[in-house]
Amino acid sequence: MTTLTKAELADLLFEKVGLNKREAKELVDDFFEEIRSALASGDSVKLSGFGNFQLRTKSQRPGRNPKTGEEIPISARRVVTFHASQKLKAQVEQHSGELLES
């Protein structure tokens, strides 16, 4: 199965929006950088039709080194979660049958 990467996204911007190759590549980088920096500054990101990126704060919890069995605390941290939009979930669900066959 193929994988979508920044290179393919830049090609699409070149073909469909008429940016030159350098602009297209930069814009793809900037697109993800704007989302990253919004999240880094504590802002959630809502992309209607696609999904929401939200932040969750987790308090310290006990963990274990799986190799040695030694107990080590997992420090408090902030993590990103993604929730696909109803639209995207419905589209993926609709095509699940075809994906299961392949």
Added chain:
Amino acid sequence: MTKSELVRLLTARYPQLVARDMEMAVKTVLDAMSQSLVSGARIEIRGFGSFGLNHRPPRMGRNPKTGEKVQVPEKFVPHFKAGKELRDRVNLLPGDGQESGL
């Protein structure tokens, strides 16, 4: 941050593009990402994260209104895993914690 704010931030970075072109660019990227998942292809953006599909096995559900049992068929749901740079920048305590590599 919403999609229109993202468009506005990006337009400010590209004075050579009008807002309508930037709207088109953002739509093109998001549509390609949705389409990729719908077709079963993963998305991998270095430093940001990866999107894929998780399988949900069939289960017995219940119609909450009637209480009637219904078979919910197996399906796929979209899934996101944050990449290292995004994880580190979002975390309150960057570079801390043994689990940051997971």
